[in-house]
Amino acid sequence: MSNIGIFFGTDTGKTRKIAKMIHKKLGDAADAPLNINRTSLETFLTYPVLILGTPTLGDGQLPGIESGCESESWLEFAQQLAGADLRGKKVALFGLGDQVSYPDNFVNALGELYDLMQVGGATVVGSWPCEGYEFASSSALQEDDKFVGLVLDHDNQYDLTEARIDSWLGTLREDLL
Template sequence: MARIGIFFGTDTGRTRLIAKQIAKKLGDAADAPVNIGRVTLADFLAYDALIVGSPTLGDGELPGQSVGLNQPSWEEFLPQLADTDLSGKTIAIFGLGDQKKYPDEFVDAIGLLHDAFEDAGARMIGRWPSVGYEFKASKALDGDEFFGLALDQHLQPVLTEERIDTWLAQIKPELLP
């Protein structure tokens, strides 16, 4: 097994594509990305270093069946963490959002995932500057940084690869000590 696990939730497939792009850039250091709706808690806990990703849906929600997805996703997976100790796990988050269409909930999923994993004791890494984005509010924001890599595939797709490369250069030493 590789040393980094990559898990994602998705509704349109864009987050899956980003997860695959990240895995390709990490090469042998990461296993193939897996949809979080298709794993057990044990599968997730098998890794000490994880990269997780999610789009933000609707009014700042995680993907899941209550927002119309046909399969389970982050909404269904996160409650399993209620009695789980993630100490010793290092987690970095990436999230997709649309600054123009959802300026009041831009990449909220990053914040929701961050809070769930941090509350369970994980060491969170991979903060990303908010400079270069135009939005009104985000649960993913702490001061002038996001809790993870924010991507807008609708308005800024040409910036995605450079952002991923810069972010991976930042987090890789912490994921692979």
């Protein structure tokens, strides 16, 4: 087992693809990404360092049955996470969204994931500047105008995705490895 666990939720597979790219770039430091609906809380909690990815679906929600996914995902896992002790864990988050079609709820699920981690007492690292995106509102934006994690708009800014991942991982390496 490596130190870093990568977990993702997805509806149409883009977040899985990004999780795999991140894994490839981290090499042996991280285990292969797991869909959050195919793991257990016990496995999740074995990792001291976590990289968690989510798309935003439904009405600015985490993926899951209620937000229109075909299978269970973060929404259902969040129920298991409630009450879990995440103190001492380092967590980096990435979120996929669509700023053109959903400018009022842009990557809101990233904000939801952040809140879940905060409630559990985890240390969240890897905030990300909001320059380069056009949107009206996002609950993933902090008071310092930074996103709580890496934001990828693979629908409209596909060509920027890999450079954004490289830049984010560059800033994270000291924290994660």
